[in-house]
Amino acid sequence: MAGSTRKQGPKRSEDSRAAILAATREELAENGWRKFSVDGVAKRARASKQTIYRWWPSVGAMCVDAGLELLPAQGRLGRDPAERVTDIFLPLEIAARAGTGHAVLRASLIAAADDADAGEYWRAWLQDNLRTPLRNVLAELTAKRIIRRDWEIDIAMQLMLGAFWHRLVLMRAPISDGHMASQAGLLLKLFEET
Amino acid sequence: MAGSTRKQGPKRSEDSRAAILAATREELAENGWRKFSVDGVAKRARASKQTIYRWWPSVGAMCVDAGLELLPAQGRLGRDPAERVTDIFLPLEIAARAGTGHAVLRASLIAAADDADAGEYWRAWLQDNLRTPLRNVLAELTAKRIIRRDWEIDIAMQLMLGAFWHRLVLMRAPISDGHMASQAGLLLKLFEET
DNA sequence: GCGGATGAACGGAACGTACCGTTTTTCGGA
DNA sequence: TCCGAAAAACGGTACGTTCCGTTCATCCGC
Numbered sequence: 001m002a003g004s005t006r007k008q009g010p011k012r013s014e015d016s017r018a019a020i021l022a023a024t025r026e027e028l029a030e031n032g033w034r035k036f037s038v039d040g041v042a043k044r045a046r047a048s049k050q051t052i053y054r055w056w057p058s059v060g061a062m063c064v065d066a067g068l069e070l071l072p073a074q075g076r077l078g079r080d081p082a083e084r085v086t087d088i089f090l091p092l093e094i095a096a097r098a099g100t101g102h103a104v105l106r107a108s109l110i111a112a113a114d115d116a117d118a119g120e121y122w123r124a125w126l127q128d129n130l131r132t133p134l135r136n137v138l139a140e141l142t143a144k145r146i147i148r149r150d151w152e153i154d155i156a157m158q159l160m161l162g163a164f165w166h167r168l169v170l171m172r173a174p175i176s177d178g179h180m181a182s183q184a185g186l187l188l189k190l191f192e193e194t
Numbered sequence: 195m196a197g198s199t200r201k202q203g204p205k206r207s208e209d210s211r212a213a214i215l216a217a218t219r220e221e222l223a224e225n226g227w228r229k230f231s232v233d234g235v236a237k238r239a240r241a242s243k244q245t246i247y248r249w250w251p252s253v254g255a256m257c258v259d260a261g262l263e264l265l266p267a268q269g270r271l272g273r274d275p276a277e278r279v280t281d282i283f284l285p286l287e288i289a290a291r292a293g294t295g296h297a298v299l300r301a302s303l304i305a306a307a308d309d310a311d312a313g314e315y316w317r318a319w320l321q322d323n324l325r326t327p328l329r330n331v332l333a334e335l336t337a338k339r340i341i342r343r344d345w346e347i348d349i350a351m352q353l354m355l356g357a358f359w360h361r362l363v364l365m366r367a368p369i370s371d372g373h374m375a376s377q378a379g380l381l382l383k384l385f386e387e388t
Numbered sequence: 389g390c391g392g393a394t395g396a397a398c399g400g401a402a403c404g405t406a407c408c409g410t411t412t413t414t415c416g417g418a
Numbered sequence: 419t420c421c422g423a424a425a426a427a428c429g430g431t432a433c434g435t436t437c438c439g440t441t442c443a444t445c446c447g448c
Contacts, residue, residue, distance in 0.1 A: 032308045032309070033227070033228055033304075033308045034227055034228050034230075034305075034308050034309070036228075106307065107308070109364065110227075110304055110307050110308050111228075112364070113300065113304050113363045113364055114226045114227045114228050114301070114304050114308075115226070115228070119364075119366060122364075123364075123365065157360070158356065158357035158360050158361070159356075159357070161356070161360055161364075162352065162353075162355075162356020162357040162358075162359060162360040163352035163353070163356040164356075165356060165359050165360055165363070165364060166351070166352050166355055166356040166359055167352070169307045169359070169363070170303065170306070170307055170313075170316075170317075170355075170359060171317065172313060186384065189384065190380065190383065190384065
């Protein structure tokens with residue numbers, strides 16, 4: 001069925017989708033994950049629960065969606081090696097430092113960690129938007145003889161993200177301005193030539 | 195009331211306490227944090243819910259208790275600098291690699307991250323059992339001129355624990371044998387003299 | 389008898405599903 | 419071309435179930 005004919009009916013309401021995700025963020029920031037209430041989201045968004053359950057495979061996936069929507073599209077592409085690495089992870093830092101982003105992002109990640117389906121969704125995003133770009137940049141830096149040849153991508157990911165989770169999720173500590181730049185500095189120092 | 199009057203009646207039942215924490219671990223491993231059920235714990239442990247609510251200030255605190263009980267008392271004290279650092283964090287690695295420890299520890303940490311009270315409890319444990327010992331060891335290594343003087347304890351904690359959370363909580367990836375030793379190696383390399 | 393324990397019961401909240409009536413979109417026949 | 423039928427999405431209400439956190443009744447050991 002190449003052309004699966006979409007027969008009839010109205011399209012999905014973008015207004016409703018946006019209202020539901022905004023309400024999800026409010027609910028996550030106020031109540032966290034365990035006390036998160038779908039009824040509360042429906043009431044806030046003036047949406048029917050049916051609409052929520054129709055479009056999201058699980059409550060956790062909806063929370064991850066709401067969290068990811070908080071990340072700004074990455075802007076500049078730096079020239080300096082450290083900047084190249086930093087820019088990949090900068091959206092996380094920016095989102096965590098803006099408004100209630102800290103609480104929303106934390107609860108959203110907790111949802112991804114606690115719910116198996118949501119976790120798969122979240123890790124797929126991580127793979128596409130952070131891991132692959134980082135691997136490309138590191139490969140380029142290897143070719144330019146700026147870093148050693150024997151780096152491992154998972155070690156690099158752990159170094160760039162581990163401290164972020166530690167502060168954001170477990171310690172509830174603020175994310176400082178320049179956090180990702182610092183981590184990128186550590187990474188390049190560990191991987192530098194000779 | 196300087197002289198605390200001798201109380202009458204029976205003491206707290208150790209059997210009940212142990213059964214409740216064991217049941218909590220089963221429940222956490224099977225259902226995670228959001229679907230964690232106090233009724234389920236009571237049923238498994240053949241305990242009354244009143245007993246649970248009497249002795250733990252919150253459900254999250256009980257889950258953290260159950261998780262911490264999984265950590266073995268740390269054994270040897272190494273002589274090598276890397277071993278000294280490794281030994282502090284080794285109980286986490288051991289617990290995560292044994293049986294259902296991976297799932298229990300993950301859900302327990304999620305509870306600590308999601309519940310404010312449980313988080314305080316958890317961070318107090320972290321401070322006493324990991325942060326302070328690490329600071330002592332690092333101070334000793336500084337005196338012996340093995341590492342530089344300008345290390346920061348929070349950077350060190352992030353480096354030792356960040357990758358662990360990343361794998362255990364967010365990625366659901368196994369913790370390899372020797373994980374903490376590797377992290378200790380990275381730490382000493384970053385902090386080494388000259 | 390006092391304090392701890394079990395077990396049953398309570399009102400309230402949230403879950404996930406099933407309808408309802410309405411609105412929006414597309415298709416096919418007059 | 420126009421118009422009505424069919425399909426799908428929507429807000430809203432209701433249902434039965436599960437879990438929460440608390441309270442009561444009843445034992446038991448010091």
